[in-house]
Structures are given as C-alpha cells and as structure tokens.
Amino acid sequence: xxxxTSKNLCKLPAGTVVxxxxxxxxxxxxxxxxxxANGVVYLAQGGTGLVALKISDNSSAIIxxxxxxxxxxxxxxVALGPCLLDVDDWFHPYINRTVSFYxxxxxxxxxFLSFIHxxxxxxxxxxxxxxxxxxxxxxAAGWVFGDLKPENLIVSGSVPRVRLxxxxxxxxxxRAIKEFTEFFDRGxxxxxxxxxxxxxxxxxxxxxxxxxxxPNRFEKKGNEKEQLRAAILSNSYLKKxxxxxxxxxxxxxxxxDEMKKDLIQLIHQSSSRQGKxxxxxxxxxxxxxxxxxxxxxxxxxxxxxxxxxxxxIL
Amino acid sequence: MRKGTLRQILLITxxxxxxxxxxxxxxxxxxxxxxxxxxxxxxxxxxxxxxxLREIEGIALSGGGVSQVVYAxxxxxxxxxxxxxxxxxxxxGVVNQELKQILGSHASFEDLPPEKRSEVMxxxxxxxxxxxxxxxxLVDTSGSMKTKLPTVKEALFDLSLxxxxxxxxxxxxxxxxxGKRGDADKVLDWTPKLEAISTVFPKLTSGGITPTGPAIRxxxxxxxxxxxxxxxxxxxxPYIEESM
Ligand SMILES: Nc1ncnc2c1ncn2[C@@H]1O[C@H](COP(=O)(O)OP(=O)(O)OP(=O)(O)O)[C@@H](O)[C@H]1O
Numbered sequence: 001x002x003x004x005t006s007k008n009l010c011k012l013p014a015g016t017v018v019x020x021x022x023x024x025x026x027x028x029x030x031x032x033x034x035x036x037a038n039g040v041v042y043l044a045q046g047g048t049g050l051v052a053l054k055i056s057d058n059s060s061a062i063i064x065x066x067x068x069x070x071x072x073x074x075x076x077x078v079a080l081g082p083c084l085l086d087v088d089d090w091f092h093p094y095i096n097r098t099v100s101f102y103x104x105x106x107x108x109x110x111x112f113l114s115f116i117h118x119x120x121x122x123x124x125x126x127x128x129x130x131x132x133x134x135x136x137x138x139x140a141a142g143w144v145f146g147d148l149k150p151e152n153l154i155v156s157g158s159v160p161r162v163r164l165x166x167x168x169x170x171x172x173x174x175r176a177i178k179e180f181t182e183f184f185d186r187g188x189x190x191x192x193x194x195x196x197x198x199x200x201x202x203x204x205x206x207x208x209x210x211x212x213x214x215p216n217r218f219e220k221k222g223n224e225k226e227q228l229r230a231a232i233l234s235n236s237y238l239k240k241x242x243x244x245x246x247x248x249x250x251x252x253x254x255x256x257d258e259m260k261k262d263l264i265q266l267i268h269q270s271s272s273r274q275g276k277x278x279x280x281x282x283x284x285x286x287x288x289x290x291x292x293x294x295x296x297x298x299x300x301x302x303x304x305x306x307x308x309x310x311x312x313i314l
Numbered sequence: 315m316r317k318g319t320l321r322q323i324l325l326i327t328x329x330x331x332x333x334x335x336x337x338x339x340x341x342x343x344x345x346x347x348x349x350x351x352x353x354x355x356x357x358x359x360x361x362x363x364x365x366x367l368r369e370i371e372g373i374a375l376s377g378g379g380v381s382q383v384v385y386a387x388x389x390x391x392x393x394x395x396x397x398x399x400x401x402x403x404x405x406x407g408v409v410n411q412e413l414k415q416i417l418g419s420h421a422s423f424e425d426l427p428p429e430k431r432s433e434v435m436x437x438x439x440x441x442x443x444x445x446x447x448x449x450x451x452l453v454d455t456s457g458s459m460k461t462k463l464p465t466v467k468e469a470l471f472d473l474s475l476x477x478x479x480x481x482x483x484x485x486x487x488x489x490x491x492x493g494k495r496g497d498a499d500k501v502l503d504w505t506p507k508l509e510a511i512s513t514v515f516p517k518l519t520s521g522g523i524t525p526t527g528p529a530i531r532x533x534x535x536x537x538x539x540x541x542x543x544x545x546x547x548x549x550x551x552p553y554i555e556e557s558m
Contacts, residue, residue: 022427022428037395059423059424059431060402060406060423060435060438063428063431063432063435064435064439066428066432067432067435067436070432087428087429087432088428089424089428098424100428174481175443175479175480175481176443176476176477176479176480176481177476177479178398182390182391187472187475187476188390188472193475193478193479194475194476194479195479196479
C-alpha cells in the first residue's frame with residue numbers, strides 16, 4: 001500500500017446520505033465496494049435502486065473518468081463499462097471540504113480471481129474470449145482500456161459474463177497510458193512502450209491468464225521474456241495456450257479479434273484432445289466389461305457342465 | 315493557447331536537510347520562476363522522522379507541486395504518478411488563470427458545474443499529452459540514500475518510459491547532492507533519453523551532509539543558465555529545432 005501523507009478520505013459509515021450540490025440527488029451509503037488510488041467506491045441506495053458511487057477529493061480524476069464513461073455511452077449497442085448515472089459535488093462533513101463524486105450502474109457479481117477459484121480453471125479462457133470481444137469494440141471506438149487487471153473485471157449474471165469496471169486508465173489511442181499496474185504493464189516487463197495501442201491491452205490479457213494460475217503474482221528478475229515463458233511452460237493449464245500467450249506478450253497481435261480467433265482454436269484443440277481421452281477410456285472400460293462377461297459365461301457353462309456330469313455319475 | 319514548456323524539479327530524498335538555506339524558501343523561489351517542485355520521500359521501514367515528513371510536504375506545497383512518501387519498492391509507480399499529477403495540476407492552474415480572465419476573478423475549476431468541468435478537463439488532458447516537459451531530477455545521495463540508488467535508477471528509467479509515450483517532447487537532467495566540491499553535482503545534462511544514467515549512477519559516492527536548500531538553488535541556476543544561453547544563440551524556439 002502507498003502511504004498517503006495528506007489526502008486521506010476517511011471511509012463513510014453506512015447510512016450516510018450523500019446529496020449532490022448541483023443536481024440535488026441523494027444517495028444513501030450501504031457499504032464500501034473497494035478502494036483504489038483514486039478514491040473509494042461505495043454501494044449506495046439511489047432513488048431508483050442500488051447504484052455504485054465513486055468519491056474522490058481529486059476532482060480532475062473524477063471528471064476524467066466521467067468523460068470516458070460518457071463517451072462509452074455514445075458507443076451504440078454495447079456496454080463497455082458501467083453506465084454513468086450522475087456527476088456532482090458534495091460537502092464532506094468529516095473532512096470539511098467539497099469532494100467530487102459520480103454515480104454509475106452497480107455491477108453485481110464477483111471479481112475475476114474469486115470466480116475462477118470457485119468455478120474452475122476451464123472458465124479462464126471462456127471469460128477471456130468475452131473480454132477480447134469487448135476490447136475489440138473498445139479499440140474500434142478509439143480507446144485503450146489501460147489498467148486491465150483481475151480486480152477491474154467483475155463476473156456478473158446467472159449466465160456468467162465478464163464486465164469491465166474502473167476506467168481510470170482508459171486512454172485515447174495514440175496517447176500515453178494514464179494509469180497502469182506493474183504486473184500487467186508491458187513497460188514494466190520490458191516488452192514495449194506505454195503508448196495506448198490495442199497490443200498494450202492484449203499484453204495485459206495474457207498477464208491476467210498468467211495471474212489466474214499464479215495467484216500470488218511475481219516480480220521481474222532480469223531476462224523478463226524468458227521468465228514469462230518459463231512461467232507459462234511450467235503450468236499445465238497455461239502450457240495449452242502457450243502459442244497465443246507468447247504472441248500477445250511479444251506484441252504480435254494488432255487486434256483483439258486476432259487473439260480471440262487463436263484462443264478459440266486452442267480451446268477446441270485442447271477440449272477435443274481431452275474429449276478423445278475420455279472416449280478412449282470409455283472404449284477401454286467397455287472392452288473390459290465384454291471380456292468380463294465372456295469369462296463369466298464360460299465359467300457358468302463350465303459349471304453347468306460339471307453339474308451335469310456329476311448328475312450323470314450319480 | 316500557445317504550447318509552452320512545463321518545468322519541474324523532482325526531488326528524491328529520504329530525510330531532513332541539515333545544511334544551508336531553508337529548502338522551503340528555495341521552493342518558493344522556484345515557484346516564482348514558474349518551476350514546480352515535486353518531492354518523493356523514500357522510506358526504509360515504517361518509521362519516518364516527523365521533521366523529515368514536514369519538510370517533504372512543505373517543499374512540495376511551497377513549490378506548487380505534489381509530494382508522496384513511499385517504500386523504495388513502489389518508487390517506479392510513484393515517480394511517474396507524481397510527475398503526471400503535478401503536470402495536470404500545473405496545467406489546471408494555467409487553465410484556471412484563463413478562466414478567471416474570461417469568467418471573472420472568482421471562477422476556478424472546482425466552482426464550475428460538472429458539465430463545464432468536463433470540457434475543461436478535456437483541454438487539460440490534451441495539453442498534458444502534447445506540452446513539452448523539462449524535468450530536473452535532484453537525487454539525495456547522502457547517508458542511507460546510497461543503498462536505494464539502484465531502485466532510484468530503475469524508477470527513472472520507468473519515468474522516461476511513461477513520459478516518452480506522450481506526444482510532447484521531454485528533456486531530463488540529473489543532479490545529485492551533496493556534490494564532490496559544491497552543493498550539488500550535475501551528472502547528466504539535458505537529454506531526451508534517461509538511458510544514459512546507467513553509466514553515471516554506479517560512480518556516485520555519498521557524503522554526510524544533506525544540503526537540500528542549496529541543491530534546489532543549484533537546480534534553478536541550471537534551468538536559468540540554459541535559457542539565457544539559448545536566447546543568446548537563437549531567437550526561435552530551440553525546442554522544436556532540437557527535437558527534430
Ligand atoms: N460499477 C461498479 N459496480 C460494482 N463494483 C464496482 C464498480 N466500480 C468499482 N467497483 C469495485 O470497487 C473497486 C475499486 O474501484 P476502482 O478500481 O474504480 O477504484 P480506483 O481508485 O480507480 O482503484 P485503482 O487503484 O485500482 O485504479 C473495484 O475493484 C471494484 O471491485
């Protein structure tokens with residue numbers, strides 16, 4: 001954790017009512033959902049239901065995120081992030097200062113890593129396909145997500161669907177990435193620049209898959225490319241996706257769709273290989289069963305014959 | 315708005331000054347000359363000396379910049395974050411000035427309704443991406459800072475990685491203090507690339523005194539020297555020329 005020397009927003013207790021200075025909407029705090037470098041996100045009760053509310057004393061960071069969410073809502077047909085509902089200021093009674101907040105759709109669900117932990121590794125690649133689909137649309141709209149990491153992925157709905165939250169790192173294509181997290185940053189691993197381009201996000205997708213198999217993450221130790229390769233090869237799950245992971249790490253994918261296509265192919269390969277193995281096992285056991293049946297029959301006939309002979313002798 | 319150059323001093327230290335002018339006064343002097351001072355305090359363990367902490371915050375406050383205290387391990391992320399944050403802050407100050415001219419003396423970014431603020435923020439971000447930036451990095455090498463120098467070096471590499479992804483031009487220069495003879499030594503003159511630091515850092519020796527104030531004065535001098543030299547050499551913007 002970083003040590004904040006000054007600007008420390010104390011946590012709001014449940015029941016606190018946050019009332020906007022400009023638009024006069026009220027929100028009642030239910031609980032905290034998470035805290036990051038740029039503020040605190042709360043679950044709150046709004047006029048029309050549950051919402052997520054992000055508060056920060058850094059009003060430019062809030063406005064910058066609001067701008068991204070607003071632009072996202074202009075992209076037709078897909079929800080690239082949580083839907084933006086309100087932006088306002090509030091006089092924070094505990095620190096005696098006006099702070100900024102915005103209100104967005106509450107995405108109910110579980111964070112990516114706990115979901116995988118509960119439901120199993122086979123979900124990793126499936127959720128990544130969904131994510132790649134969303135990234136393709138986001139990139140096409142002229143953005144790069146930037147701070148892509150498991151904490152910013154929420155798996156939501158009865159039919160599991162991955163959703164992106166926290167647009168703090170979302171940057172216009174061609175500019176410098178606004179915010180990132182070392183483990184998922186290709187600059188940290190010496191694998192490329194911090195320019196916002198699709199391949200920047202695709203590197204992070206590969207690192208999310210690696211993180212899903214190495215929950216404790218790890219630090220760089222010189223010769224980073226070799227280190228990442230070794231991490232992939234020494235894990236049985238990641239090994240299946242070696243080809244696509246290495247390509248993403250080396251920045252060889254220019255578009256999310258390309259990576260998605262390759263990933264689909266590898267999923268089919270690995271599942272058909274698995275499928276074959278199951279079939280083999282079944283055939284095997286069927287054969288065994290038939291053998292057993294034959295042996296049983298032979299013994300039975302033999303036994304009947306012996307009985308017959310015995311009866312004859314008597 | 316004319317595209318100018320932002321000037322910053324980034325001070326990396328782990329404690330309190332004990333020699334020469336008051337660094338807080340020197341920071342105020344820098345601010346008057348349009349140079350922002352950011353300070354990063356590097357910790358070993360949990361403990362930080364109260365006086366050191368107060369000085370770190372004081373320098374940034376009076377230098378119009380941003381301060382942050384971190385463990386050595388988080389230095390890379392912090393250096394780039396602090397630099398970017400200070401850029402936004404400075405640019406917002408500039409924009410605020412313009413707003414005051416347009417809207418009257420009371421208007422500032424925070425007083426605008428959120429919708430207007432959105433538009434202003436887009437301008438600030440655009441400027442932050444394209445403005446030219448000069449960062450003079452001032453590294454404390456006294457006492458216990460010595461052991462943290464490899465981490466500092468890595469953090470500076472990382473900083474150039476972040477800043478060089480921008481569309482605007484960057485220039486970096488590095489000073490360390492205390493100097494061999496004077497208060498501070500220049501170890502790297504203005505350059506767009508920080509890669510050269512790998513050769514200068516291993517040669518550093520550490521001294522006992524911590525002349526933070528005089529070192530800031532030296533740094534300001536370096537900013538000014540360059541400007542007067544350039545105005546002697548040519549009339550047009552030397553920036554554009556050199557970055558071509
Ligand atoms: N719309 C939402 N619905 C549900 N949960 C959310 C929502 N937005 C954020 N969260 C939760 O709150 C946490 C913190 O929010 P967020 O990441 O936006 O804060 P931050 O200050 O930007 O953090 P970071 O330092 O990771 O950038 C997230 O990890 C997520 O779990």
